[in-house]
Amino acid sequence: MITHHPVDATLVAAAAGTLPAPHLRVLAVHLAHCPACAGALRAAEAVGGGLLADLPPAPLRADALDRALARLDDPAPLPEPASVTPAVTLAGLATGRWRRITPWIAMMALSPRDTTDSRLDLIRVRPGAALLSHGHTGLETTCVLQGAFDDGTAQYGVGDFAEGDPALDHQPRALPGETCVCLIATTGALRPHGWFGRMVRPMIGM
């Protein structure tokens, strides 16, 4: 069962088109598992459309009325069902090459740092193993594709959405059982704690 969802500000940013693309990809995985958030995003997009409708009127084309009347016969668009499509499954996403970071952690770069200083990666962690203790200089969003992890405050399973901001310092640990695989978007850089983290950071380019 999904228990962790994006905050409203993240859905509003997605609806407004201001959420960087890597974070949108992570959000899409959550939405595929979560009809409630998918509906909330559609509502936020509708509010955005409503705001546009409140703008001062602009001159219409001469045939605007005929075109509007013609569209009344169009079938109403059906709401998109929240379903897990191949584009958001682990098999669909993991098209690159895994790079071993430590004996228990591997990463796959999916999209390099973009103009918003955001990048998209898959991370794979052996059951029971912990990531390096770290913070961030910007937004980090994570969605679990397989297995589960605990970040010290809560447990996250498949479909759960985790967000961290620069105030968050954490050391996620994969739960025993299945290998944990997550899709992670990061804006800015990692702030690793400890000599090992600082040593590994250049290796992973974060």
Ligand SMILES: [Zn+2]
């Ligand atoms: Zn949700």
